[in-house]
Structures are given as C-alpha cells and as structure tokens.
Amino acid sequence: MIERLAVIGVGLIGGSLARALREAHAVGEIVGIDRDEENLRRGVELGVLDRYVVDPREGVQGADVVFVSTPVCSIPTVVAEIAPVLKPGTIVTDGGSVKEFVVAACENLMPEGVHFVGGHPISGTEHSGVQASFATLYQGKRSIVTPTEKTDPAALEKVVEMWRRAGCRVPLMDPVQHDRMLAAISHLPHMVAYSLVNAVDGYDRFGGDLLAFTAGGFRDFTRIASSDPVMWRDIALTNREAILETMDFFAGYLAKLRSLVEAGDAQALEAFFLNSKQKRDAIL
C-alpha cells in the first residue's frame, strides 16, 4: 500500500503508526527522521524503523507518504523545509492535535503535484518517545482526517486507507469543527488536569505533602497532566480561541456547582452528580 513511508518525529504517535502498518503488511520501507539521533537509533533497534536519516530533506527522498508527527507548531516549519524536494505524487500527512492551523499552513506549502492531507489519531498515552510506541495503539480507535475543498481525492483515499490498515475507524471532519470538538473532549480536560495538579501542589493550607496522600482516583484523574509539556504548549498556542471558549464554558459549570455547594442544595447537588454519572457511564 505504501512503498516507502518517511516518519518525521519518531515518538509515540509516529512510532506506533510505523509499527501498526508494518504488522498489517501495509508498508515496504520505513525511514525515520528526527532531531534526536539517539531516539532514531533506538527506533531501528526496536524494529520500528528500517533506517534513519537526520536531515529531513535527505530522509524524505523517494518516499510516497511522509507522516509528520512533531509538536503542532513545528509541523508547518518541517513541511516548508521538505516541500521543495518532494517528488510529484508524494502525499504529506500529519498527526497533529490541532488541524486548522496545520492544514491551512501546509496546503499552501505544497508544490505542484504534491498533496497535503491533515489527520489526527484520537489515541495516545501520557508517555513519549519511540520506546513508548506499540503496534496496537490505534486498534479500534478513531483517526480523524480533515480534508478541505483543496484536498486531492486520491490522496485523501490513501490517507484514510493508511489509518484503516493501522486499525482505526476514520471519520472525515472539517478542520475547524475538529478543533472545536477536540477543544471540548481533549484540550479542555488537559487544561483542567494541569490546573488541578498545580493547584493541589500549591495548596499548603496545612503544610505537608498533600500529593503523597493521593489514591488511585487522583492518579487516574491526573494521568493526562503528565503529558508532554511542549506538545501541549503548542496545542494551547494554536487552538487558542476554541480552548478559551471551552474553558469559559467549563468555568460556568464549575461556578454553578460552587453555588450549589454554597447553598447546601441537596437535591440539586445530587441531580448534578447523577447527570454526570449517567453521561459518563454511557460512554463506557
């Protein structure tokens, strides 16, 4: 399906895609490109990569698909660097968590006959680096692909097929809608979790190390607050409007609950908690 796949940024996302496609016999050769040569060596040792090249322009030579999985802000920079050397027919796609910013920038960078298609696998763990990658990361998950009116239909089909072979369902979505939705279901929860851990860490009402007393609930709840700070810095920078909107929306619910606690309104408190439980249980 893919003869030569070049993966730029060989971490959890890129490494897991490489592993999944190899297991599915959907790829011939996999070339890794990364600023961190040690990471690339590990990728070859682990069998994730067939070989590696540190220089992106050299690494993408002859690739029919280039997958860019660097932090969001650097995706257009990387694509601008490789664009001039891509052969006609090459498909460039990415795994960035914000799509409007990435797609708008990258579509404009494509030379004649080279196609960009934005994508975002809704999957991950709080761990980073190629050593955290595994072939089943995408199994049964969704990978959203975000075509625009400029998208080449054959390139779109190939990217959709790539994610299917990796194990995903592949809904298509407008980049702006993607960003609004992800703001609510992923970016907002991360902002909340990061704020919560910082708040508990900063809460010294009685001195002592509060965090040491936390149990499983707190640890699960805050798992996403261990996610990569650079990745999340870039998401916060590039999906600013939607994140602000969802943070304000959430703050409204928090204020509502605060008022119920302050009023000691037993019935409304129970209803608030019950609605949450029912909605949460329904997604299990």
Place this chain on the structure above:
Amino acid sequence: MIERLAVIGVGLIGGSLARALREAHAVGEIVGIDRDEENLRRGVELGVLDRYVVDPREGVQGADVVFVSTPVCSIPTVVAEIAPVLKPGTIVTDGGSVKEFVVAACENLMPEGVHFVGGHPISGTEHSGVQASFATLYQGKRSIVTPTEKTDPAALEKVVEMWRRAGCRVPLMDPVQHDRMLAAISHLPHMVAYSLVNAVDGYDRFGGDLLAFTAGGFRDFTRIASSDPVMWRDIALTNREAILETMDFFAGYLAKLRSLVEAGDAQALEAFFLNSKQKRDAIL
C-alpha cells in the same frame, strides 16, 4: 482480634473491609445490616457476611466492633439509633469521607463505656454495592484514623489494628485537618470531574454527540465522575467550607492558565504544564 463485627451499610467499603478481615483471620463472625435486603442476601451468598439482620438495633447485638459505612449524612442518624442498645466496651467506627461532621456528632451520641473512633480508608473505585467489594481493596493503601481528645486510647488502638490487618498504613490525623486535606486531594477533583463531564455533555457548539468521540484519556480522567451521586451529595453538604475553599483555589489556577492561553505566552504555558507533569510523575 474482633469477635463479632457488625457492618452497617454493606457496599464497596464495608464489604471490602469484611472480606479483608476475614482473609486475615482477624474476625470471628460478620453480621451485615442494610436497608436493602436483596443486597444483604447477595452479601451472604458471596461469603462476605455470615448472616444479616435488617434492623440495626437487632443487628448490633453482641458486636464488639460496629463499622458504619453509609453515606456521610446518615452516619450520625444510624449511630443515634443503635447507641442505646450497645453493650459497654463496644467500639463504633466509620468509613465516612468527611470527619469533623461525623466525629463531632457521633462522639456526643456514645453512652457510657461505648467508644466512637472516626476513620476513613483512602481507597475506593467508582463502583458501588457489595458485589463491587474485594478483599484487596485496602492493600497498601492508607486508612486515616481521626482521634480527638475524647477518644479512648484502647478503642483507638483496636481500630488502628483493624485497618492494619485489612492491609493499610494508618496515619492519625485531626478531623479538621483530614477534611481540609481530603477536600484538596479528593473532594475537589470530584467536583472538577463532575463539572467537566456536565460541561462537555452540555457543549453543543457543533451538535453531534461529543462524548462518543472521547478516547482513553477522557475516560480515565472522568472515571471519578461515575461515583455514587448520593455519597458525593453528602460529602458536598458536610465538608462545605473546605470544598468551597479548594474550588476557589483551583479556580484561581484555571484563571491563571486561561490568561496564559489568551496571551499566547509560550514560555509560561510550557512552565505551567511542566510543573504539573513533574509533580504528577513524582507521585507515581
């Protein structure tokens, strides 16, 4: 160690204590008391209980330890009901998540020679009912015991020993300090998780079922939002001041992060996320 243990409210917490003490050979007979007779029957079938009695006054007859694990608000009510029939030397203890309210009320209800000791195992899952109980729930966890100047030293020692036999470390703590600490590490996260699920559920910026798109991160993050609404209603009602204080404290961090997102302050955003990651990783 305990000849006859009466458990009032045979759910996850009470059922798991019964199972753990039985496995540790630390208890003779276990009598279950609950308003839900079907639940009690299941408790006997599962081997959690030796027998059950629906009427609390009858059920506590001859017990040397009574463990009350009903929702927080009902603990003093239950204790008031059984107090007159308890034989001298009986120890009454509880598993409630709020201690100042419970301890103050229950200490005053004790007849001569009967002792109340407050306790709170820092452990649980989002599931409820005796069928969710298991013997290892408390293994390696902390169970905080909250003596006051009124507490009988021998009764304190016995309650501490009971939790040790169930597998816990047993720190002692002032009830007020307990409530402040738990507000930060448990009650606040629950308020945040419940608010978050309600907010995402209510966010219809683009229509469609947002929650269906959520991935593992969101599910883990919101697991505690599936907790028992009645239990959490009671916690919100009885630890009101501390919860309001921590909610306001958290809201300050959220507002700080909001201002960083709005300003697009890359360096401060990364530092905010990194501090959270480092603190979270340290408790793993």
